Amino acid sequence: MNISKEQLDELNAVVTVDIAKEDYTDKVEGILKDYRKNANIPGFRKGHVPMGLVKKQYGKAVLVDEVNKLLQDALNKYLTEEKLDVLGNPLPKEQENFDWDTDDYSFAFELGLAPKFDIQFNGKKAITHYTIVASDEMIENQIKTTQKQYGKLIPQETASKEDTISGTFVNEEKEIDNQTTITLDKIKGKKNLEKFVGAKVGDVITLKTKGLFADDQDLINALKIERDDAEGLNIEVVFTISEINKQELAELDQEFFDKIYGKDVVKSVAELKEKMKEDAARQFVQQSDQQLLNDVTESVLENTKFDLPAAFLQKWIKATGEQELTEDQAKEEYEKSEKGLRFQLIEGKIITDNNLQVTFEELKDFAKDLIKGQMAQFGQTSPDDKELEDIAARILSNQEEVKRISEQLMSQKMLGFYKENVKLKTKEVSFDDFIKEVYK
Structure with missing residues (x-):
C-alpha cells in the first residue's frame, strides 16, 4: 500500500491511497473460507460448497467491503500520523471507468485544511467591561415590592x-x-x-x-x-x-429587616438599601460577564483574518447534507455557518495554545459548586462532601449534563483568559443604561 499527498495550496490537498492485491488477498480469502464452511446452498452439503461457487456468489461483495475497510483505516492513520488538521471529512474524488475486476486500486480524496493564523485580541479600541449597579429608583422599587410581599x-x-x-x-x-x-x-x-x-x-x-x-x-x-x-x-x-x-405595605422596621436578611444583619433603611445594592451588583455580574464574552468574541472575529477552503467546504456540505442540496443552497448553508466555524477555530487555538482544556477533576469540582449553590437556595448551606460527591456522580453520568456543564466551565475559563489578555476599559452604569447601551 502506498499513500501520497499533493499539496494544491495552503488550504487544499489531495491524498491518494494505492492498494495492491497483496494488501487484501489474505483477508478476503480467509472470509470466503469461513463463508464456505457455513454456506447453505441447495444441492451441496454444508461445508462442501465448491470455492469457485462461493467466490462467484460472494467474492465481489467481500472484496469491496474489505478494500473499503482497509482504505478507511489507512486514511485515518495517515491523517493522524501526519498531523493534518482537516475541516469536514475527506471527500472521495469521482473516478471514471473505475473497475473492481482489476487487482490494484487507487483512490483519491480531497482535503480541506485548517488555516494557520495568529489571533488578534485587541483592536483599535479597548472593549468595555461593564460594572452594573442598581440605581436608587430600582432599589426604591425593590423595597416597595418587598414591602408588598410581606404586607x-x-x-x-x-x-x-x-x-x-x-x-x-x-x-x-x-x-x-x-x-x-x-x-x-x-x-x-x-x-x-x-x-x-x-x-x-x-x-x-x-x-x-x-x-x-x-x-x-x-x-x-x-x-x-x-x-x-x-x-x-x-x-x-x-x-x-x-x-x-x-x-x-409592611413597615420598614427591624421585624421587616430580619425577615429578609436574618436577625440584626440589617438595622436601618440605609443599611437595607446598601445590602440590596450589593445583592443586585452580584446578580448583575453574570450579565456583565456574558456581554464581555460576546463583545470579545465579535472583536476577535473582526480582527483575526484568515482564509478558509470555501469551495471545498461548500462541496462537503452538498455531499454530506441530510437533504439533497443544489450548489447555490450549499453555498448559502456555508455562508450561514462560516462565522461559527471561524470562531470554533479561534477558540480551539486559544484553548490549545494556553492549556485551557477542561479536566475531569475540574468538571467534578465545578459541578459540586453548582450543586452547592442550588442547595443553598433551599436552605441547605452546609451539605457534606459525600452527598455532593454522590449527586455530582449521578449528574456526570448523563452525557447531556456533562456537555452542558463543560460548556459553562469552558466559558468561565475563556472569560478569565480574556480578562487577563484583552485590552479592557471599565464602565459603571445603571441596569437601565446597560440595557439601552447594549441593546440600542
Whole structure:
C-alpha cells in the first residue's frame, strides 16, 4: 500500500491511497473460507460448497467491503500520523471507468485544511467591561415590592386604582375559564380602568382583550392561554369579581429587616438599601460577564483574518447534507455557518495554545459548586462532601449534563483568559443604561 499527498495550496490537498492485491488477498480469502464452511446452498452439503461457487456468489461483495475497510483505516492513520488538521471529512474524488475486476486500486480524496493564523485580541479600541449597579429608583422599587410581599391584604368594598382584584375571566368560545388575581396598575387604557374603579364583589365586567394589558405576558397569565394564542387576540371576555383587597405595605422596621436578611444583619433603611445594592451588583455580574464574552468574541472575529477552503467546504456540505442540496443552497448553508466555524477555530487555538482544556477533576469540582449553590437556595448551606460527591456522580453520568456543564466551565475559563489578555476599559452604569447601551 502506498499513500501520497499533493499539496494544491495552503488550504487544499489531495491524498491518494494505492492498494495492491497483496494488501487484501489474505483477508478476503480467509472470509470466503469461513463463508464456505457455513454456506447453505441447495444441492451441496454444508461445508462442501465448491470455492469457485462461493467466490462467484460472494467474492465481489467481500472484496469491496474489505478494500473499503482497509482504505478507511489507512486514511485515518495517515491523517493522524501526519498531523493534518482537516475541516469536514475527506471527500472521495469521482473516478471514471473505475473497475473492481482489476487487482490494484487507487483512490483519491480531497482535503480541506485548517488555516494557520495568529489571533488578534485587541483592536483599535479597548472593549468595555461593564460594572452594573442598581440605581436608587430600582432599589426604591425593590423595597416597595418587598414591602408588598410581606404586607397585608385588607378587604375593600369597592375597588380603587391601587387595589388587587381577584375574579374569573370567561369566554366560552375560546374555552377560557380562569380564576386569577390582577393589580389595576397592569390594566391599560382609561376606559378599561374606569370599569374596575368603583366596582364591587359580584360585579361582572365585560372587556375586550385587545389593549387590555400593557404586556402580552400579563394577558397570558390572566387568561391562562398559550403565547401564540395571545398575540393579536381580540375577543370579548367577562370578568366576575370575587374579591377586592388593598395592599398594606409592611413597615420598614427591624421585624421587616430580619425577615429578609436574618436577625440584626440589617438595622436601618440605609443599611437595607446598601445590602440590596450589593445583592443586585452580584446578580448583575453574570450579565456583565456574558456581554464581555460576546463583545470579545465579535472583536476577535473582526480582527483575526484568515482564509478558509470555501469551495471545498461548500462541496462537503452538498455531499454530506441530510437533504439533497443544489450548489447555490450549499453555498448559502456555508455562508450561514462560516462565522461559527471561524470562531470554533479561534477558540480551539486559544484553548490549545494556553492549556485551557477542561479536566475531569475540574468538571467534578465545578459541578459540586453548582450543586452547592442550588442547595443553598433551599436552605441547605452546609451539605457534606459525600452527598455532593454522590449527586455530582449521578449528574456526570448523563452525557447531556456533562456537555452542558463543560460548556459553562469552558466559558468561565475563556472569560478569565480574556480578562487577563484583552485590552479592557471599565464602565459603571445603571441596569437601565446597560440595557439601552447594549441593546440600542
